[in-house]
Amino acid sequence: MNNTVKLTLLKPLILDSVMNETFQKGRYDKAADPKASAVAYVEQAGNEDYHQRILNRTLYTSLEELKTHLTDYLSENGGTTADNSISTEEEGDAIILCLSVGNRFNKGYTDSLARLCAKYIEESMLMDWWRPVNEKQSALYAQFVERDLSAIKRCFNKTAPVAPSYKYTETLTVGGSSIDIGIGEQQTVTYGISDGAIDDIEIMVEDKSVCQVARSLEGFLVVGRQLGHTLAKLYSRHNEEVTSIIHVFVTDQS
Amino acid sequence: MTISFSTITNTIMQHLSVVGKRQHDKENSSQFSAITVSTAEKPIFVQYAKEAAQTVKARLLPLVSSFTTTATTITLTLDENRAPEGFDTQCEGMVSSFIVAYAINAYLGMNFPDLARKYGEEAALYMQDIVAFAYHREAPTPSLYSYSDVTGEIINQQSNE
Numbered sequence: 001m002n003n004t005v006k007l008t009l010l011k012p013l014i015l016d017s018v019m020n021e022t023f024q025k026g027r028y029d030k031a032a033d034p035k036a037s038a039v040a041y042v043e044q045a046g047n048e049d050y051h052q053r054i055l056n057r058t059l060y061t062s063l064e065e066l067k068t069h070l071t072d073y074l075s076e077n078g079g080t081t082a083d084n085s086i087s088t089e090e091e092g093d094a095i096i097l098c099l100s101v102g103n104r105f106n107k108g109y110t111d112s113l114a115r116l117c118a119k120y121i122e123e124s125m126l127m128d129w130w131r132p133v134n135e136k137q138s139a140l141y142a143q144f145v146e147r148d149l150s151a152i153k154r155c156f157n158k159t160a161p162v163a164p165s166y167k168y169t170e171t172l173t174v175g176g177s178s179i180d181i182g183i184g185e186q187q188t189v190t191y192g193i194s195d196g197a198i199d200d201i202e203i204m205v206e207d208k209s210v211c212q213v214a215r216s217l218e219g220f221l222v223v224g225r226q227l228g229h230t231l232a233k234l235y236s237r238h239n240e241e242v243t244s245i246i247h248v249f250v251t252d253q254s
Numbered sequence: 255m256t257i258s259f260s261t262i263t264n265t266i267m268q269h270l271s272v273v274g275k276r277q278h279d280k281e282n283s284s285q286f287s288a289i290t291v292s293t294a295e296k297p298i299f300v301q302y303a304k305e306a307a308q309t310v311k312a313r314l315l316p317l318v319s320s321f322t323t324t325a326t327t328i329t330l331t332l333d334e335n336r337a338p339e340g341f342d343t344q345c346e347g348m349v350s351s352f353i354v355a356y357a358i359n360a361y362l363g364m365n366f367p368d369l370a371r372k373y374g375e376e377a378a379l380y381m382q383d384i385v386a387f388a389y390h391r392e393a394p395t396p397s398l399y400s401y402s403d404v405t406g407e408i409i410n411q412q413s414n415e
Contacts, residue, residue: 004410013404016397023393034386041389042316046335093399098409110406118404 003105007097007114009121011090015055017122019045022129025137045129055125062124063088063095066117069149070099073156104158113155120148168200168238169193174246181211181224182253189246190219191234200237206230211248224250255346256329257307257353263299265354267291270361273369289366302357303328306377309356310349313381314388336391345387352380 026040033039045051067088087098097117127141173192181187191201203213203220207230214221222232229249236242267290274289291298307328311321320331330349334341355377362370 002410003408005406006409007406008404010397010399010403012397013399013401016394016399019394023391026391035382037386037389038316041391044391046391048333048335105408107408110408111404112406114404114406115401118401 002100003103005099005101005105005110005113007099007110007117009095009097009114009118010093011059011095012093014059014118014122014125017118018055018125018129021122021126043133054129058125058128059121062121062128063097065124066120067097069152073153101156102158104161106155106157106159109155113152116148116152116155120145120152123148167194167197169197169236169242170239172201172234172236172242172244174234174244176246178247178249179222180249180251181222183224183226183250185253186221186223188216188218188221189232189234191244201234202237204233204235205248206233210250222248224248226250227252255331255342255349256327257303257346257350258327259300259303260326262303262350262353262357263296265350266299266357266361267296269354269358273362277366277369285366289362289369291361298361299357302360303353305360306353306356307349309381310352310384313385317388332388336394338387338390338392341387345384348380348384348387352377352384355380 022043022045026044029036029043030040045055089096097114123141123144127138127145130138130141171192171194175190179187179189189203193199193201203215205211205213207228209226210228210230211225211232212223213232214223220232220234227250229247232246232248234244234246270290271286274286275284277285277289279285304323307321307323307330311318311330314332317332318330319333320329322329332345338344355373359370359373359377362373
């Protein structure tokens, strides 16, 4: 059984975080070396057309990479990854990421998962930003990306299994309070239980020499064995208070 | 920014006048006439100004979107990306000062190298400032969103009953 987790990531916020991080790096470099103005300028992601193209490309490639990682983590009931579905769509500024997870997914981690996914994309974008120009810096963000993935993976830890629960009947009604049959004759005793409850009704006869009972498709079949009277008790196997008594008379029918 | 040659040339002439009045040779003769230039010689400063502007252009090349010169002006257009407030005015002032210092250094360097040195050093400092200023970005504009707007929710929940 599946639940769908809907994650709402915000594209402007991701871009803002990336630009802030690169701005901070450039500012630090300029503080360390006042002659590094031009270096800092090109390090800092700006609104230049080509910067925006780089950022947009890496945003979507990072998102796609994230989806492939999530596929690994969405193991559901031991099934194949093909059982999992991950879809993305955009609504204005939002990137919607829908994941199909098992019903033991810990719902307390839904917000965490969204924020960690956003963080993964940001740091993956920064890893790509630095890759062509600063291998050391890129490697640093590669470590952050691994850490983010590890945290994302932990969000999918399953909660303990929930004990199954079933609905047992709280009522038991029978067609009549007595039956009258001859020796060798049979009659079906029908009964009704609460709507949607599990049929756990059994029958017990006080004097088995008078009649015998067996389950039938419609209810219970009562067959007269010898003249006499006895009581048949219908009862729920799971609730001793749910019972119904029927008088069985085996009489000479000639 | 648009810089007029006449403004540059007039400023240079003022500098040379001030310097010339106060310079004397070993015989204590005024150097005014040697240091200042005649009207006929003034066009040399237009040439120096063009050279200086080309130097600025080269140092700011990644930012330069256009550079044109006419008979009377130099126009340099820079891409502004999160530039500081008042960038145009301040940058124009620094570039003008650089051009003046560069031109005087070039002119005095021919006959008065000791006097020229001071303008050479000034030109270098102006260039440093121009580079630092032009290559400065302000912090990015804050996003309208915060991380609390990034959310997850369970939809299409199914029970295991």
